[in-house]
Amino acid sequence: MPFCPECGSEYTSDVSLCADCQFELVPQRLPEDTVEYVDWEVIQEIPNEFVGNLIKGVLAGEGIDAVVRSHEISALGGIRLESEWGEILVHADQVQDAKMVVQDYLASLPADALEDRDADSEVI
Numbered sequence: 001m002p003f004c005p006e007c008g009s010e011y012t013s014d015v016s017l018c019a020d021c022q023f024e025l026v027p028q029r030l031p032e033d034t035v036e037y038v039d040w041e042v043i044q045e046i047p048n049e050f051v052g053n054l055i056k057g058v059l060a061g062e063g064i065d066a067v068v069r070s071h072e073i074s075a076l077g078g079i080r081l082e083s084e085w086g087e088i089l090v091h092a093d094q095v096q097d098a099k100m101v102v103q104d105y106l107a108s109l110p111a112d113a114l115e116d117r118d119a120d121s122e123v124i
């Protein structure tokens, strides 16, 4: 993944300038990329993909690279727990920052915002 030579922030491959420093990102393939999230930690369980991507976007806005991982992908026979669609992971170095960002974000939402939106999003 490309990273900023000035501050060391990592970005997804579709980003070319550091959001903080405006430095051009340097492409680099870290050996860690081949390891499956060995240094990553779960910071938040999520009820659905919609919420997962919301939180991922909020974290990205704070310069924190996050991964949305669905339990469905690894569940045998599609077994699915209603309350846990998946989880959000961030790099171990950013766990504390990420948790604060997510907590602030969740606290700013209405109490029912994390309920399953699929059920009532089509109500007219």
Ligand SMILES: [Zn+2]
Binding pocket: 004, 005, 006, 007, 008, 009, 018, 019, 020, 021, 022, 023
């Ligand atoms: Zn930077």
